[in-house]
Amino acid sequence: MRRYSAFAIAREVLRHHQGWERAWAKPEPRKQYDVIIVGAGGHGLATAYYLGKNHGITNVAVLEKGWLGGGNTGRNTTIIRSNYLQDPSAAIYEKARSLYETLSQDLNMNVMFSPRGVMMLAQTEHEVRGYVRTAHANALQGVQTEFIGPERVKELCPIIRIDGPRYPVLGALWQARGGTARHDAVAWGYARACSDMGMHIIQKCEVTGIRTEGGNVTGVETTRGPIGCSKLGLVAAGHSGVLAQMAGFRLPLESVALQALVSEPIKPCMDVVVMANTVHGYMSQSDKGEMVIGGGTDGFNNYTQRGSFHHIEETVRALVETFPMIARLKMLRQWGGIVDVTGDRSPIISPTPVGGLFVNCGWGTGGFKAIPGGGWATAEMIAKGAPGPLAAEFGLNRFREGRFIDESVAAGVAH
Amino acid sequence: MLLITCPNCGVAAEETELHAGGEAHITRFGPEASENDFEDYLFRRENPRGVHFERWRHANGCGKWFHAARCTATLEVFGTYSAQTTEPPREILETIRAKRPAWTWRDLK
Ligand SMILES: Cc1cc2nc3c(=O)[nH]c(=O)nc-3n(C[C@H](O)[C@H](O)[C@H](O)COP(=O)(O)OP(=O)(O)OC[C@H]3O[C@@H](n4cnc5c(N)ncnc54)[C@H](O)[C@@H]3O)c2cc1C
Ligand SMILES: [Zn+2]
Numbered sequence: 001m002r003r004y005s006a007f008a009i010a011r012e013v014l015r016h017h018q019g020w021e022r023a024w025a026k027p028e029p030r031k032q033y034d035v036i037i038v039g040a041g042g043h044g045l046a047t048a049y050y051l052g053k054n055h056g057i058t059n060v061a062v063l064e065k066g067w068l069g070g071g072n073t074g075r076n077t078t079i080i081r082s083n084y085l086q087d088p089s090a091a092i093y094e095k096a097r098s099l100y101e102t103l104s105q106d107l108n109m110n111v112m113f114s115p116r117g118v119m120m121l122a123q124t125e126h127e128v129r130g131y132v133r134t135a136h137a138n139a140l141q142g143v144q145t146e147f148i149g150p151e152r153v154k155e156l157c158p159i160i161r162i163d164g165p166r167y168p169v170l171g172a173l174w175q176a177r178g179g180t181a182r183h184d185a186v187a188w189g190y191a192r193a194c195s196d197m198g199m200h201i202i203q204k205c206e207v208t209g210i211r212t213e214g215g216n217v218t219g220v221e222t223t224r225g226p227i228g229c230s231k232l233g234l235v236a237a238g239h240s241g242v243l244a245q246m247a248g249f250r251l252p253l254e255s256v257a258l259q260a261l262v263s264e265p266i267k268p269c270m271d272v273v274v275m276a277n278t279v280h281g282y283m284s285q286s287d288k289g290e291m292v293i294g295g296g297t298d299g300f301n302n303y304t305q306r307g308s309f310h311h312i313e314e315t316v317r318a319l320v321e322t323f324p325m326i327a328r329l330k331m332l333r334q335w336g337g338i339v340d341v342t343g344d345r346s347p348i349i350s351p352t353p354v355g356g357l358f359v360n361c362g363w364g365t366g367g368f369k370a371i372p373g374g375g376w377a378t379a380e381m382i383a384k385g386a387p388g389p390l391a392a393e394f395g396l397n398r399f400r401e402g403r404f405i406d407e408s409v410a411a412g413v414a415h
Numbered sequence: 416m417l418l419i420t421c422p423n424c425g426v427a428a429e430e431t432e433l434h435a436g437g438e439a440h441i442t443r444f445g446p447e448a449s450e451n452d453f454e455d456y457l458f459r460r461e462n463p464r465g466v467h468f469e470r471w472r473h474a475n476g477c478g479k480w481f482h483a484a485r486c487t488a489t490l491e492v493f494g495t496y497s498a499q500t501t502e503p504p505r506e507i508l509e510t511i512r513a514k515r516p517a518w519t520w521r522d523l524k
Contacts, residue, residue, distance in 0.1 A: 241462035252458035254437070255487070299435035300417070301487045303464045308416055310431050343458060400454040 001196040003108050023188060024195035029202050032228040033061045035382060036220060037235055038207045038243060040064035042073040042183075042368065043360050044235035045190035045201075046375020047382070049107075052197040054376070055383035060199040061229075062191075063222060065206035069187030072237050073368065075305075075337035077260050077294040079273055079284070080369040081118040081178035083145045085134050086405045088393035089346060090141040095390060096373030100181060103372060109189030111181045112287070116271050118178030119156065121322070122147075123167035123278040131173035145175045157272050159323050166321065167278050180273060180284055186371060210247040216355035217247070231356045233382050238303065238338030240361035249353050252399045253340045253362050256297045259307035261315075261334040263326070265289030279318035283326075291326060293319060297339065297365060307336040339364045344404035349377050349391040358382050359396075419485075422495045424477035436470030438462075439482045440502055464488050466511055466518055468503055471495075484511060 002008065002021055012019055035051060037044045040062045051057040064070075080100055082093035099106075100113045122128040131147055138145040150162045150169045162169040191201050202224070209221030210232070219228035234243045238255040265288050275282035281295045295315025298308050312334060320327045341364040342348065348362040360378040363370060377390035387395060393405060417430040426432075438460050444452040461467070467487050472480045482500070484493040484507050493514070494507045502523065511518060 239464070241460070242464045245463070250455075250459040250461065252460065254460050254462050255464075300485075301438075301462060301467050301469065302490070303487045304490060308430055310416070399458045400450055 001108075001192065004110075023192040024201055027200045027202065029061065029200065029205065029222075029224055029227050032219075033200070034059040034229065035231045035233065036060070036227060036229040037062045037233045038220070039071070039234070039236040039239075040068035040187070040191065040201055040203065041071045041235065041237060042069070042186050042190065042371035043237075043363070043374045043378065044233070045187060045194060046371050047233055047235055047360060047378040048194045048199055048375075049190045049197075050376045050379035051383060052194065052199060054379060057383055058197045058199055060194070061227065062194065062199065062201045063205045063207055063220070063227075064201070064203045065223075067203050068191050068201060069184055072337040072339060073187050073371070074184055075260065075335055076183055076368040077282070077284070077292050078180040078183050078368055079118060079178070079275070079282070079366075080113070080115075080181060081175050081273075082143050082369070083118075083120070083134060083138055083173055083175045083178070084407055085137050086346075086407060087141060088405050089407055090138065090143050092373045092377060092390050092394070093370055094141070094143050094373075095376065096370045097177070099372035099376070101177075103181075103186070103189070107189035107193050109185055109192060111185040111189055113179065113181040115177045115179040116273065116284075117156065117174065117176045118273040118275070119148075119153065120173040120275045120277060121153070121160075121169050122171045122173070123169060123276065125170070127278060128170050131171070134173055143175075144177060145173055148172050148174045157270050157274055159270055159325050160274065161322060161324055164321055178273065183368060186368075190375075207243065207246070210243070210354075210357070212247065212354055217357040231358070231382055233358045233360065233378060235360045235378065237361060237363065237367070238340050240340050240359060244352070244359070247352070247354050247357055251348070251359070251361065252396070253342045253348070253364075254301055255303060255338050255340055256300065257302045257305065257307040257336045258294070258297045258339045258365050259311055259315075259334060259336045260292065260294040261312060261331050262286070262290040262292050263329040263331050266291070266329065269325070274322070276318060276322045279321055281315045281318035281322070283319055283323065290332065291329060297341070303338055305336045305338055341365070343399070345407040346405035347374065347394055348396055349374065349381060349387060350395040350397075351381070351386065352396065417490060417492070419471060419483055419492055420495055421473040421476060421479070422481050422497055423473060423479040426473070426476055428473055428476055432473065432475040434472040434474040436472055436480065439468040439470045439498075461521065463520075466493070466515060466520065468520065470498065
């Protein structure tokens with residue numbers, strides 16, 4: 001792989017950009033791989049990457065029914081933070097956040113990680129207590145967050161109205177090293193690095209069946225014929241339930257639509273991410289100047305990647321209340337993704353009832369921030385055959401045993 | 416926007432009038448249940464990409480619960496029926512089978 005650098009740009013300028021190579025290869029599938037990963041979203045690609053980088057396993061294929069990064073990874077609002085309440089969550093989200101800090105160098109691709117700071121507004125007494133508690137928990141977990149007062153909120157983000165009539169801002173949970181990253185670049189960077197290690201990323205290849213023998217996985221049926229493997233990782237977000245059904249088991253999650261929208265581009269007016277959980281909306285400004293906005297999920301099971309319009313209306317209403325100056329902005333685009341939501345709002349990284357078959361799913365509305373950590377933990381589990389310390393608490397057995405990792409407060413607004 | 420007819424009051428209700436209540440016909444196991452049955456009842460869901468039997472409440476209308484058969488991939492509603500039943504009525508099953516011949520649902524015959 002020819003590396004990207006300032007020197008490479010200068011060189012290509014001199015030869016009219018004729019020398020750039022394809023970022024990843026377009027291989028024909030082999031008959032057999034050591035590991036197949038289903039789903040070329042961020043988590044699937046990161047899993048493949050760390051299988052190679054941390055465990056030396058490179059005979060790997062990543063199968064994708066559409067195009068890589070075309071699922072939720074390319075549809076999300078890119079908020080990265082690790083200020084969760086429970087210890088297992090703090091561990092994996094902070095691992096991911098810290099990997100994001102150096103991901104551009106690691107992948108030799110600018111993922112535009114921008115630790116601009118994430119602010120979660122407290123607009124009720126209840127929320128104040130919840131976030132003060134989270135800040136204390138984070139201090140013990142080694143995650144840097146603080147609870148700040150309304151004046152500091154206004155200083156960090158002057159366009160917020162802090163004395164609104166319904167829900168005045170009483171403070172905020174502030175994580176200065178949270179932020180955003182370029183979602184496509186994260187998928188592309190991992191894909192390019194995987195391809196460079198000789199792994200196969202096979203797009204337009206839908207998995208339609210899972211082959212097992214004596215309770216162990218032996219391969220998959222795909223729209224491009226059967227492909228064998230010794231180990232299989234299902235990393236398919238909203239479609240995880242469909243794949244689990246092919247393997248003969250059910251997962252404790254449901255698939256619903258989550259939407260986002262962006263406004264017309266305007267001059268820079270906010271340089272932090274703001275989440276307002278009580279009124280239910282969040283907003284940040286992209287480098288292009290668009291206001292990036294997200295809100296809540298639909299209540300019903302849905303695979304259409306289209307959400308209901310009334311949610312958009314509710315989200316925009318909430319944000320106009322919080323940021324009155326956006327009232328006259330025109331909205332440019334709206335889209336939806338299918339997210340896989342578990343009962344405790346925490347992910348599943350787990351072996352399954354089928355031997356050699358592993359899942360990484362259940363990230364629901366908030367798994368972009370976790371991509372490097374989720375991939376790291378899933379690769380370790382697949383390589384060693386059992387979950388390591390990062391994944392251990394996120395097993396499927398936690399539901400049977402009642403060991404929930406309750407993040408319903410941290411995940412209060414879908415992000 | 417989904418339009419679903421409430422079988423209790425006959426109103427063709429818009430989605431904003433309704434509250435979704437998740438998968439229908441889930442068997443509740445009693446105190447003697449095995450751990451597996453209880454986990455199934457509490458957590459594991461069919462979550463199909465296709466026909467889904469589900470509970471709805473006509474929250475901003477008559478207030479009553481009912482069941483619907485709906486496709487999660489096309490949003491087509493095959494019909495609605497009373498919540499006072501443990502399995503979907505014959506007419507609904509026939510409507511679905513006419514449109515989706517290969518369709519199956521849990522252990523429904
Ligand atoms: C609108 C919206 C906003 C969001 N905002 C945020 C945010 O601000 N911060 C945050 O942290 N998270 C956010 N999320 C959540 C985040 O996007 C996801 O948790 C994350 O991207 C999941 O990554 P993934 O790799 O698991 O899934 P995906 O990126 O969805 O990848 C799964 C892939 O599997 C493929 N696939 C499915 N079935 C098959 C099959 N049978 N065969 C082959 N391939 C298959 C799909 O095509 C898809 O490409 C948001 C999500 C949405 C929808
Ligand atoms: Zn009614």
